[in-house]
Amino acid sequence: MSANANAAAVGAPSVVDRYELRKERLNTTVRYTLLIAMGLIMLYPLFWLIGASFKSNAEIFTEVGFWPSRLDFTPYIKGWKTSTEYTFTRYFFNSFLIVIPRIIVTVISCVLVAYAFARFDFWGKKILFSIMVATMMLPQIVLRIPQYIMFQHFDMLDSYTPLILPSAFATDTFFVFMLVQFLRGIPRDMEEAAQMDGCNSLQMLWYIIVPLLKPAIISVIVFQFIWTMNDFIGPLIYLSSVDKYPVSLALKISIGATEEVEWGSVIAISVLALLPSVAVFFAAQKHFVDGVASTGLKG
């Protein structure tokens, strides 16, 4: 008797379970279908870009689909050669000459400033922090003219210095703000332990804080890489000799230089210009996740 009752008791929830399971599976299916559809819509321009890079001018403007009729790499080869005396090898090299130093000075200056704001008490700290945050609201374009005049006086035009130097003074306030917020979330125990161990402020920064800030620093690197790589206005204003052009400017001249624009080539180089940013993003993605998982603050 009791055995039967038990069996019924065990059997009853299994029906409910099966119902719940089916509901959950349906839910998952709907959710993923929607997400995939949204993802595809967002990625469509990118797919189109890649497809179009294999097409001829005529095909680009007549065909609706993004699938090219043939896999032809001539646009890539043509585009790479450019109509100028330099190939894109030079322009990519130029881009890195701007991006890499700029990232280095950004990270150093922003970490130092964020450390000061997050961990030290000094006179006028609150006001200075507000002013810094306020400059985030300032559109970049407002700074262009005074900065241009300044660099003209410094005789630094047509060089990479105007593109790199401002970042050495932590003017990328968004990064400072981001690092300060991240630092505020790190408990001070470890710094106090380091203080007991005999660290001075700079040793503490180097041995304790920088390793803990790694995930945030990596996001600074990724953002700065992508933004600098894509920056067009900056190089356009400050650089005048073609041999110093970065990719963004070189792409523009490849549109305007000839009578008839070879859209296939322009698009092919655009695809290549995207690659470094995409690569950096995917390389760093693992560290984002790693960083979050290994903050190591478990009791």
Added chain:
Amino acid sequence: MASVTLNKIAKVYPNGFKAVHDIDFKINDGEFVVLVGPSGCAKSTLLRMVAGLESITSGELKIGDKVVNRAPPKDRGAAMVFQNYALYPHMKVRENLAFGLKLQGLPKEEVNSRVLDAAKLLEIETLLDRFPRQLSGGQSQRVAVGRAIVKKPQVFLFDEPLSNLDAKLRASMRVRITELHQQLKAAGLPCTVIYVTHDQIEAMTMGERICVLKEGRIQQFDTPSMLYNQPANTFVASFIGSPEMNILDAHLSVDGNARTVTLLGGKSRLPESKLSVHGTELAIKLGLRPENVLVNASDEKDVLWIDCEISHIEYMGSEVFAYFRVGDSTITSRLPASQATLVSSLKRGDKARIGLQLLHSHLFDAETGVNLNSTH
């Protein structure tokens, strides 16, 4: 190896809040002292002031013979074990232990041998190549202690190091730390320990002397047995001991050497003892440990018998805590398990008779709470 002397140490926060009020005490070389008190009593603040993590507003702090009020933490010869262990998450256990030594610029062999010695002492040799996130709570705790030991400090500072462990582990770590202190002493390396806790059991079992704090003031600084047997005031009396001491409103009449106490409607003569009282009639608080409350026992000298109702009973295994109601007051009795039968048949609201062994009572001033026994 150093004494720690606090001379009128005070701490006032920028917002004007005075957290520590002129604390005075001396901790002898090699002594194990526990600072204990409820949360907010400034025990951690005091410890952090000794460590150098918190500034000292006024007074003088000496470690050994040196005044270290403004010395940076590393120059004070103190090592600290933090409540959350504060291990560096990006360094392996070995590097965690060696970090402070490397900063001191010690040669590599010296660093390695000290790390190994400490690891052996704490049985964490197998963990040396792990990251802190791969350690359990108890293991992290031992690494944190190890990080302090390798520095061979003059003073060890512990800031509630066991509060994040489960009860069983806490009990065993308690013994470990005490043993470690003895071991170092036996090895000729006595170290002074200041240990902060809010747990009176930890304080009683570990401390050679205990400093009971309340709201930034010392209530009593004495050995565990003195704290238990001669509490300076009602706060210490109820803070030390579990279950809490019964503290009852009473009335004392003094007539020459004869003293009569009236409480809970009963009246009894008190055994003779030295009391520092003025006047002949006064309101007092009478403190009685739960073990001095008898239940349904035979008549005994100097026992005041009172009729009451039982409120509830807690079985602890080796002993039983019984709670009785008399009017508005609750009286706790602690009985050995052998006497459990006396109360086990009783239900809430049943009548019972309890005996207060006034011979063991503590008399406190009703207003100030100060112990009236003349030794204080």
